[in-house]
Amino acid sequence: MFLVASDYDRTLASEENGFILSKDVAEKVNNFVKKYPFVVVTGREKRFINILAKGLKPTAWILENGSFALMDDKEYYFVENDWFNLRENIIRKLDEMGIKYSVGKVIIYLDNAVHLKNKIFLENASIEWNRSDGMIMPTYINKGFGLKKFLQLINFKGKTIGIGDSENDINLFKNVDYKVAVHNALKEIKDIADLVLDEDNGKGVSKLLDMILTGEIYKVIKI
Structure with missing residues (x-):
């Protein structure tokens, strides 16, 4: 049994579209x-996601960089309650610094803020970057942590395959059995992948799914 865990931006869906x-x-x-x-x-x-991925019906969504999962219309949070008090303190600090942000159910988003990478220092929180965008969250939260908690939630015992393209997929790769990079992935992601696809974005993911369904995956990855 395989479980596929895929990033969305620049993996399932293209920036050009x-x-x-x-x-x-x-x-x-x-x-x-x-x-x-x-x-x-x-x-x-x-x-x-509701706007961008209409008609997509995966087994589950692991959202906000691993903060919580959504499955069968039920939400499963992976953060400690004290994070929300800490988040208010971080928001006040960002306001004082004049930094623009938006707030999700759990994390804080910094859009096109890579120029601030060396200017924001936080205690008991971390900033994970996805190209030019930053995500402020508890230090223990990342895509790999979220996937790990989800696998425990559903008691999954098979093999996991992760697909990604960017920096915040590194922790996802650390928590799967096999790592796959789409063709348009950053070099640092391709360098640690077990398989680099020859197609970009969704076309690459589609090809991988076909490889799994036909059994061709066994020829290209040592499973």
Whole structure:
């Protein structure tokens, strides 16, 4: 049994298309889910996913960079309650510094803020970067942690395959059995992947799903 855990931005959906998921990719994933679990592990909030990924029905969503999971319309949070008091203190600090931000259900987003990378110092919180965007969250939260908690939640015992493209997928890769990079992934992601696909974004993911369904995956990854 395989479980596929896929990033969303620049993995399932392309930046060139405004991160709107193509109908072909949605259909491919929805058909795959009939046989194997498929979870989307993303830094995004669900309110944006609802707009961008219409028609996509994965087994579950692991949202806000691993902060919580959404499955069968139920939310499962992976953060300690004291985070929300700490978050208020961080928000006050950002306000004092004049830094623009938005707030999800758990994390704080810094859009196009890579120029602030060496200017924000936080206690008991971390900033994880996804190219130019930053996400402030508890120090222990990341995509890998969220996936690990989700696997425990569903008592999954099979093999896991992670697909990604960027820095915040490194922790996802650390918590899966096999690591796959789409063709448009950053070099640092390709360097640690077990398999680098020859197609970008959703086309690459679709190809991987076909490889799993046909058994071709066994020829390219030592499983």
